[in-house]
Amino acid sequence: MAVKTSKKAASIDMTAMCDVAFLLLTFFILTATAKVPEALPVDMPASTVQSKLPESNLATLTIGKGKVFFDIKGKEVRIQTLEKMAEKYGLEFTDENKTEFSLMEGFGVDIASLKSIIEMKSADRIKADQPGIPKDSLDNQLADWLKIARQANIDINDKELEIAIKGDSKEEYPSIKKVMDILQDQGVNSFSLVTGLRGKNF
Amino acid sequence: MAELNTGDGGGGKDKKVRSKKQNSKVDLTAMVDLAFLLITFFMLTTTLSKPKAMELGLPDKEKDDDKNVDIKVDENRTMTILLGKDNKLVRYVGLLETPVAGGTPKDFTYGKEGIRKELLNRKASVLKYTGDPKKGMIVIIKPGKKSNYRNLVDILDEMGIVEVPTYAIVNDFSPAELKLLEGK
Numbered sequence: 454m455a456v457k458t459s460k461k462a463a464s465i466d467m468t469a470m471c472d473v474a475f476l477l478l479t480f481f482i483l484t485a486t487a488k489v490p491e492a493l494p495v496d497m498p499a500s501t502v503q504s505k506l507p508e509s510n511l512a513t514l515t516i517g518k519g520k521v522f523f524d525i526k527g528k529e530v531r532i533q534t535l536e537k538m539a540e541k542y543g544l545e546f547t548d549e550n551k552t553e554f555s556l557m558e559g560f561g562v563d564i565a566s567l568k569s570i571i572e573m574k575s576a577d578r579i580k581a582d583q584p585g586i587p588k589d590s591l592d593n594q595l596a597d598w599l600k601i602a603r604q605a606n607i608d609i610n611d612k613e614l615e616i617a618i619k620g621d622s623k624e625e626y627p628s629i630k631k632v633m634d635i636l637q638d639q640g641v642n643s644f645s646l647v648t649g650l651r652g653k654n655f
Numbered sequence: 656m657a658e659l660n661t662g663d664g665g666g667g668k669d670k671k672v673r674s675k676k677q678n679s680k681v682d683l684t685a686m687v688d689l690a691f692l693l694i695t696f697f698m699l700t701t702t703l704s705k706p707k708a709m710e711l712g713l714p715d716k717e718k719d720d721d722k723n724v725d726i727k728v729d730e731n732r733t734m735t736i737l738l739g740k741d742n743k744l745v746r747y748v749g750l751l752e753t754p755v756a757g758g759t760p761k762d763f764t765y766g767k768e769g770i771r772k773e774l775l776n777r778k779a780s781v782l783k784y785t786g787d788p789k790k791g792m793i794v795i796i797k798p799g800k801k802s803n804y805r806n807l808v809d810i811l812d813e814m815g816i817v818e819v820p821t822y823a824i825v826n827d828f829s830p831a832e833l834k835l836l837e838g839k
């Protein structure tokens with residue numbers, strides 16, 4: 454009799470455990486945000502810094518191959534930024550354009566051709582060879598985008614927009630410096646550099 | 656549980672019913688294993704893939720020139736790091752014309768065995784020299800035109816690891832420094 458009971462206890466009922474495991478699995482799959490394809494893929498340098506990039510209230514300047522791409526987080530901020538930029542450059546955007554713009558990823562074109570980029574499908578947008586936002590002293594659209602986005606963020610979120618620079622590891626320093634100079638010209642002296650993670654005992 | 660029913664001959668009606676009852680339970684061990692493996696995978700990827708942000712504060716740009724002239728810094732506390740092309744890194748301690756003992760311009764590599772050792776040594780010796788924890792080492796980082804972004808992030812990271820109290824990014828080069836970077 455005693456032998457028989459010990460044999461029974463050797464197999465545990467796994468049903469409940471299985472249920473819990475799959476519940477957690479479903480949770481993690483659903484919360485994991487799908488990676489948005491980037492308009493300008495860059496290879497970030499790694500660092501041992503632990504602080505995370507904020508999720509909202511952020512503008513990212515992606516620098517790679519001498520081009521600069523711009524991206525803001527937050528739908529409302531994006532729409533207002535686009536409206537103000539359109540006003541400044543005397544361009545017209547439809548309401549559909551604005552909604553599409555609020556959902557799309559970063560961009561890197563002259564504002565005059567932004568409309569055609571917005572109207573593309575997102576798969577085509579990545580393939581389209583975007584030339585980067587003009588940033589020379591004669592036609593400094595990047596500075597305008599930054600200034601207007603910062604103002605829009607203050608209007609909507611009542612906070613100063615945080616700015617992150619996401620550069621390609623192989624990018625030469627002068628083009629990073631150029632963007633830093635544009636930021637400093639607007640009195641933005643502190644910003645973040647986006648990096649990947651590296652092991653602690655580097 | 657997933658044992659085979661080796662027919663042990665002449666199964667009566669009674670025995671057949673019993674064996675059926677045993678097989679109705681499915682072995683879930685492998686399934687649970689798989690589920691937990693996937694959970695671990697998703698947990699780690701969601702938290703680890705988030706990019707990190709390195710905070711960087713730069714000094715005010717306006718009227719920088721007048722201010723910089725006025726600040727007098729003990730040359731024994733300063734180390735200048737020049738970044739050049741192809742991951743070249745040159746450092747000197749003190750003034751370039753009259754470097755501190757052991758501080759003549761020298762090439763270093765990035766990472767643990769290279770510049771970090773030198774930074775740690777120099778940090779300790781500066782503390783010994785000043786005898787005041789508030790007056791630590793000052794590092795001036797000069798990224799050259801041919802240096803790349805990875806070099807800059809690496810050296811800033813190094814500042815964080817070594818905990819250099821004061822460091823600054825400076826962009827102007829003296830002709831002698833340019834020669835150091837390009838020559839040899």
